[in-house]
Amino acid sequence: xxxxxxxxxxxxxxxxxxxxxxxxxxxxxxxxxxxxxxxxxxxxxxxxxxxxxxxxxxxxxxxxxxxxxxxxxxxxxxxxxxxxxxxxxxxxxxxxxxxxxxxxxxxxxxxxxxxxxxxxxxxxxxxxxxxxxxxxxxxxxxxxxxxxxxxxxxxxxxxxxxxxxxxxxxxxxxxxxxxxxxxxxxxxxxxxxxxxxxxxxxxxxx
Numbered sequence: 001x002x003x004x005x006x007x008x009x010x011x012x013x014x015x016x017x018x019x020x021x022x023x024x025x026x027x028x029x030x031x032x033x034x035x036x037x038x039x040x041x042x043x044x045x046x047x048x049x050x051x052x053x054x055x056x057x058x059x060x061x062x063x064x065x066x067x068x069x070x071x072x073x074x075x076x077x078x079x080x081x082x083x084x085x086x087x088x089x090x091x092x093x094x095x096x097x098x099x100x101x102x103x104x105x106x107x108x109x110x111x112x113x114x115x116x117x118x119x120x121x122x123x124x125x126x127x128x129x130x131x132x133x134x135x136x137x138x139x140x141x142x143x144x145x146x147x148x149x150x151x152x153x154x155x156x157x158x159x160x161x162x163x164x165x166x167x168x169x170x171x172x173x174x175x176x177x178x179x180x181x182x183x184x185x186x187x188x189x190x191x192x193x194x195x196x197x198x199x200x201x202x203x204x205x206x
Contacts, residue, residue: 003102004030005109005199008126010117010167013157014142015132016177016184021113023188030110034122037097038090042067051089056082077156091120098125108199118162118170130191131171134178136164 011017025031041048044065053061056075062068076083098112102125114122117129134142143154168174175187 004105004107005128005195006102006126007109007111007173007195008117008123008129009111009113009132010115010129011132011177012134012139012161012164012167013115014139014146015134016175017113017115017132019181019184020130020132020175020177020188021111023185024111024192027189027192029192030105030107031113032098032101032110033113034094034098035113035115037094041090041093041097048089048093052086055085055089077153077160080160083160087120091122095120095122095125098122109195116161118166119160123170128172129170130173130175131167132175132177133164133168134176138178 009017009021021031021033040046042052043049049067052067052072056072060068060072060075072086076086098114102110102112111130112122112126114120114125117123117126123129139158140151140154143149143157149157173191175184175191177184
């Protein structure tokens with residue numbers, strides 16, 4: 001069985017990974033998203049959620065039996081040990097799920113969207129690294145607008161992520177998300193054409 005070329009998509013928080021993923025998906029590229037998998041893993045009744053409750057206590061569950069993400073986020077970003085405990089529960093499950101999805105594909109290439117690609121040691125899953133990049137001031141502005149977090153909360157999140165320099169150092173390809181949506185789309189299409197050429201695929205839609 002020939003597996004597809006695996007492009008690992010990563011970038012700092014609010015860099016534009018989701019937007020890039022959507023553009024690739026629109027042109028027919030399979031996208032396997034670690035965040036989507038993580039959300040599914042913590043749905044009520046899932047073993048991972050039960051493990052999280054046993055580890056962190058029932059106070060992180062709301063009245064509907066769902067995970068209170070805001071409470072859990074405050075707990076893990078305030079204490080590195082707590083964050084590591086959560087990662088030990090989720091990351092092996094996420095990795096296994098991604099491997100299973102990859103094995104089921106028959107496409108020339110796929111996109112693995114993994115925000116913490118470097119930090120979680122999942123580099124071994126990918127053949128190339130695609131980094132979505134933007135200047136830190138723009139990144140912070142987007143986080144405040146999107147998530148309503150204050151500067152201290154933003155600092156805590158960014159602190160546990162790989163630095164911008166580290167991400168760019170391991171990047172095979174980079175998308176600069178510091179201007180218009182149109183420019184972003186052009187960069188996605190250019191990369192798509194390049195990946196298809198490497199895979200000897202002719203996409204008639206281009």
